[in-house]
Amino acid sequence: GENVEQHPSTLSVQEGDSAVIKCTYSDSASNYFPWYKQELGKRPQLIIDIRSNVGEKKDQRIAVTLNKTAKHFSLHITETQPEDSAVYFCAAIPEGQNFVFGPGTRLSVLP
């Protein structure tokens, strides 16, 4: 089955700086790659996703890039703000199969 690795496990950045979180996956059949944000005590919620026929997708301050050849994808957050502090999870899903999440990255944005 699919195996997803995520790095780093913790990340601290100064407010206004950029943050990058990277994930690798094992199953070349995976074709859907969502990113979830989980604030303290809350449920995970989707912030951005990308499909295998697209190399990059951007939504305001967040962007995701995908390299299918190398089997890795990354989340980029620019101009970080205190409200970006949360745990971020990536996932890689082969067509028609269940969600396999990475172990998560705890992002802290320091004022």
Next chain:
Amino acid sequence: NAGVTQTPKFQVLKTGQSMTLQCAQDMNHNSMYWYRQDPGMGLRLIYYSASEGTTDKGEVPNGYNVSRLNKREFSLRLESAAPSQTSVYFCASSNYGVNTEAFFGQGTRLTVV
């Protein structure tokens, strides 16, 4: 449109007691999932149901059973609770085969003493 609803939100059990966590979704999703999240840890899949009438084991199924009662409801049962099952449990749903967003319930914080 409530999305995914879990009950209860909090529960304390004594070792050996049993309980059922309830989950219902109103988005007409085919797939439903149960995850557990331990402090500082990721989301580990317990069981999932790709469609009504089917269930499959995930990464950590031992000590749990599930029932896909109908398309809307997917319950998780602990037959004999153990302290190692102290965790936050999340139910989620998505459209199997379509790979769209997974929606999560608000979570159940379970403590086994």
